[in-house]
Amino acid sequence: MSRHPRLPLLVTLLTLAMAGAAAAQAPPPRPQTLPAPATSVPTLEAVTVSGVQPGPGLWRATRGDHVLLILGTLSPIPGNITWKTGDVDDAIAHAGSLILPPHTEVKPNVGFFGRLALLPSLIGVRNSPDGKTLEESVPADVYARWQVVKARYIGDEKKVERYRPIFAAIELYKQAMKKSGLRKSGYITDAVVEMAKKHNVKQVPVEYTLMVDDPRAVVKEFKRSTLDDLSCFTQSVDNLEPQLAAMRERANAWATGDVTALKDERRAKQISTCLDAVTEGGLAQRIGLTDVPAQVRTRWLAAVDTEVNANAQTVAIVPLDDLIGAQGYLSALEAKGFKVESPDDGDASGTTAGGTP
Template identity: 85%
Template structure:
């Protein structure tokens, strides 16, 4: 590994959906935890619809992607393929990473300092970091989804929560949605449609010093960890329901306010510290959004029709990309728009 953790590592927090952070009862022992209902959607499904944003006679069609999604579905691509075939450009999903501002040998020198970057300061274990009642609940869900793994016990709470999420998703029949983007890119290649990347790289000066400071710093991540532990079961159920809604094109069922609360809690734990502010991590979402909007402005001005792929977490909500488009004068219509105020856009479906 020759770079600092990518922003998507922190963006993984976006998928720690929960039941809103309310206090939960201590779950029963591992052998009595109820088995999660399997994902029900399989086979060929209609897939998601496309948001439509228009301005000055130019059309932007947006495919919102969801991750994770059912692992055993095949979504119908006819509508998306037709949209891409008639597009002048395909705007790719925003991509962000954090990289050390050093050369090849500087990256090699950085490698030793990255060892243990997820671990708690001063070698503390979770049972020394979180309250006893929270740790007891952690032990129950850890036994169910992670097992006897000891390494995770030395993680900072927020990284332990990420590991819990990752392992739980593996057992729930869900998978990442990267193959959806790959399918759309293949369509663009088939129809000779230019692909427009939206990339942002945050370069870190003196990365070894940054890593050293991060290892010594504390994160206010107890609330994130507690919510994640207490809500892993309803969290997985919500993931399943949203995944099924995405696969069947049920836009209205994609709304999840509790998920947004969990996102806010966990991201605040990462970005509100002084280190994150000094290296510019807190500015990344705004920088990425500005680049995406700039790409939209350029491509919609140059083409009668443009297609874009955007993760749903970025797309919907009061601060989502759809709201930003409306603020720039676009008329935005949701895939299931029936001309009622509640279905025309600004944010949540």
């Protein structure tokens, strides 16, 4: 199976991207943070990067006289930085179009009333299908280690104890990132979109919609099915502290423009383990979930061909984990005849006269 970075996305896809709608019917839990046990791991240091930061430079891909400038986004990033936008704003100002980040959506192939009828079946979709708690589902030594990290990052939350191990791992990471001074990076894309509006630059969406037939049956099958997610849960529990430290280092590297420090193979290995637990099953294959990364990649490359051929300069926003690596979009561009330069290769801004220093 090819590596793909969006574990939360793919898990959400498998549950028809609607588990959140069911959860919204009840008020969110209010966990009470408990003091960590004496045997707990030490608290991570706060994210050190703050204030105004440059972010990464732009990758430059050229084919003939046409230039594609790519901003790689990362999530999470330090929560207390202000992103210096001058170079990107100048690149947008001289671009013919902005290719937006790839967007995937899963929709049930039913009408409005069919969706309403589906909602009750989504209740409890995160829970263990046999009603077992985590304590009953995982080995005793793993559960003991889970209790330590749960106390520190989640607190005395009972609901998560009935989750499938993979959903418990996702909740653990979500809460741990919040307490480590990290946040999602959606505002980066929002800022670039505002630049495009300001300069009246065309925005080009890259979208893929997976329509799921008979979604009620899919949800019921998923709720009955088992997932081979013990390895994912165990790695998440055992590697949480070093993984968070690596995320913090990577987030700081993004904020300061340190491109060479952005790769993290440990993270890739764990993501692959968790993705395998979700996507290797027959249900995922039947609804077409395993085809999503390839379909999105194909659509992005097609958008690049169209816009680069039409414009002297084009700008694109791409999640960094999709961009780099042997299976990344940059490698695909090179295979299509582009010359690709990293921001570390020199001035990759590609801006014309009037650029911001």
